[in-house]
Amino acid sequence: MRTLVVGGAGFIGSHLCDALIANGNFVISLDNLSRGCMANIEHLIDNKNFIFLEKDAGCSINMAEVFEQFNPEYIYHLAANSDIQASAKDPQVEYDNTMRTTWVLLDSMRKFGVKKMFFASTSAVYGQQCGIPLNEDTTLLMPISYYGSAKMASEAYISAFAHMNDLSVLVFRFPNVVGTRLTHGVIYDFIKKLRDNPNQLEVLGDGTQSKPYMHVSDLIKGIIQLSDTPQGVSNYNIGVDSETNVKHIANIVCDIMNLKNVQIKYGTESIGWKGDVPRFEYDLNKVAATGWRASMTSDEAVLRTVKEVLAICRA
Amino acid sequence: MRTLVVGGAGFIGSHLCDALIANGNFVISLDNLSRGCMANIEHLIDNKNFIFLEKDAGCSINMAEVFEQFNPEYIYHLAANSDIQASAKDPQVEYDNTMRTTWVLLDSMRKFGVKKMFFASTSAVYGQQCGIPLNEDTTLLMPISYYGSAKMASEAYISAFAHMNDLSVLVFRFPNVVGTRLTHGVIYDFIKKLRDNPNQLEVLGDGTQSKPYMHVSDLIKGIIQLSDTPQGVSNYNIGVDSETNVKHIANIVCDIMNLKNVQIKYGTESIGWKGDVPRFEYDLNKVAATGWRASMTSDEAVLRTVKEVLAICRA
Numbered sequence: 208m209r210t211l212v213v214g215g216a217g218f219i220g221s222h223l224c225d226a227l228i229a230n231g232n233f234v235i236s237l238d239n240l241s242r243g244c245m246a247n248i249e250h251l252i253d254n255k256n257f258i259f260l261e262k263d264a265g266c267s268i269n270m271a272e273v274f275e276q277f278n279p280e281y282i283y284h285l286a287a288n289s290d291i292q293a294s295a296k297d298p299q300v301e302y303d304n305t306m307r308t309t310w311v312l313l314d315s316m317r318k319f320g321v322k323k324m325f326f327a328s329t330s331a332v333y334g335q336q337c338g339i340p341l342n343e344d345t346t347l348l349m350p351i352s353y354y355g356s357a358k359m360a361s362e363a364y365i366s367a368f369a370h371m372n373d374l375s376v377l378v379f380r381f382p383n384v385v386g387t388r389l390t391h392g393v394i395y396d397f398i399k400k401l402r403d404n405p406n407q408l409e410v411l412g413d414g415t416q417s418k419p420y421m422h423v424s425d426l427i428k429g430i431i432q433l434s435d436t437p438q439g440v441s442n443y444n445i446g447v448d449s450e451t452n453v454k455h456i457a458n459i460v461c462d463i464m465n466l467k468n469v470q471i472k473y474g475t476e477s478i479g480w481k482g483d484v485p486r487f488e489y490d491l492n493k494v495a496a497t498g499w500r501a502s503m504t505s506d507e508a509v510l511r512t513v514k515e516v517l518a519i520c521r522a
Numbered sequence: 523m524r525t526l527v528v529g530g531a532g533f534i535g536s537h538l539c540d541a542l543i544a545n546g547n548f549v550i551s552l553d554n555l556s557r558g559c560m561a562n563i564e565h566l567i568d569n570k571n572f573i574f575l576e577k578d579a580g581c582s583i584n585m586a587e588v589f590e591q592f593n594p595e596y597i598y599h600l601a602a603n604s605d606i607q608a609s610a611k612d613p614q615v616e617y618d619n620t621m622r623t624t625w626v627l628l629d630s631m632r633k634f635g636v637k638k639m640f641f642a643s644t645s646a647v648y649g650q651q652c653g654i655p656l657n658e659d660t661t662l663l664m665p666i667s668y669y670g671s672a673k674m675a676s677e678a679y680i681s682a683f684a685h686m687n688d689l690s691v692l693v694f695r696f697p698n699v700v701g702t703r704l705t706h707g708v709i710y711d712f713i714k715k716l717r718d719n720p721n722q723l724e725v726l727g728d729g730t731q732s733k734p735y736m737h738v739s740d741l742i743k744g745i746i747q748l749s750d751t752p753q754g755v756s757n758y759n760i761g762v763d764s765e766t767n768v769k770h771i772a773n774i775v776c777d778i779m780n781l782k783n784v785q786i787k788y789g790t791e792s793i794g795w796k797g798d799v800p801r802f803e804y805d806l807n808k809v810a811a812t813g814w815r816a817s818m819t820s821d822e823a824v825l826r827t828v829k830e831v832l833a834i835c836r837a
Contacts, residue, residue: 298629298632298683298686302625306675310617314614332678334681334685349755350681350682351681351682351685351686352682352685352686353682353683353686356679356681356682356683357678359675359678360679363665363671363672363675363678366664366666367613367666367668367670368613368668370649370666370667370796371610371666371668481685481686
């Protein structure tokens, strides 16, 4: 199948390119390299089933050319500004890279008759709803970050375009995803800070923020396994039924880096930054009913990721 | 108070300008005249508390100039492509006029420190959920029209901008609103068609579509009464607890126009067009708890509107 992976040089998108090629698909990987990088896909460049296009998916003219030339059958849309903390100061980034890319892709699908899509959504669409396990029908989507609102806006467009144009769309609402090729987030930050100064680690928030961390390899298996959906929108919370708090991540990173007596300085607030959702819990029954299940717990995913990130830094 | 009414030359926006001026406010009415028209506000042009700006609220540069020059304290945002049927063929209209206007206004409020907003949302955000009274916490917003999705995207942005910038936003989810200055919709269409051919009336759908119709005067009273909200987002379904079906509207129009023996030709489908939600029912308990209540039933609002539209056409 001819697949278009948008955000295909990014952390998760590049892993998806690997998996799609391994399964015999032709992959057009498209990325504006705002967060993705060539290093993530350089091992694929000579593959005859792979082509990379440096383009912005938020531009209708660009996308018309791509759809015209390559006639893709399945659109995997993972392009976004994935760094919530960074966009808190500049919501325009989320408008351009997260919401507008979705709108342009949906409108291109409408114009060119493409019917199948995967969309990378997020737990951030639920906003801050502590104390209840979030299922897909949870009331009141009330995002508190610009990132969450751009993903919710994307889901709104997917709902209408799917109805109006008979699309089949798989939507996964991701938790925190970790693994090799990670570009930001708590694990990445801690390693970077400790490399700069092995004696001290400053933590955003009081360290009690606790979330499910999922390894990218488990996520990719889920996307591949559930890609073929019936007409309409099939949305799933995807994740792990365990969680890891920030204090524990700090200890794991220090431990694996063999650093003793690090002075860990915690903040006083229960959130890392404004727009941060410090805790959430997923009800995973819907995705479990498909037979998919993560192979790693949250702690195992964090531990493996710390080792993977350190291995690359050493190389 | 210095108020900015965006979409202030439109059907509902112009009525709001009237009410705000009557209550002693200064009104900056802004409209790109894509659906609004000068006839709706010509009686206000010489009022010293009124100014009209023909500008597009979807343009950030325009809005920076307006916020800079007029320093508004309260933004009433009613700009949208309000004709769902028309945009079914061209979703770009909803992107530009319905969603983007919201985003630019919110971002302008962020930049200029404006804290208060009213937003005109719609029952269309709920999508097609028959058989259950829709309350504000109804699960799964699943719009089926481009219009509904652009309004839901707007609500998503409002949620995040309100959290990030300590805004106070009042959101009303409108039902079908009718009254003088109406520009489209079933009543307007029937009158227009019967003026063209008084012997025959072609109806989109089988006539069983049944919705609550609310008179614009009741809506405006609600907006004025509830404008002062606490910090955060206060959203309300607003409407009437009765409904009118399309067959009944056809009969009322023929009756008031004194037309006998009109051949009414119904379609075969239960919807008027793709994206149309043929029936919905609101749970109005939340707005009722504020003390607001519509003065007219759905049938009364339809009857009065038919007379109002005919009176203007005769003038």
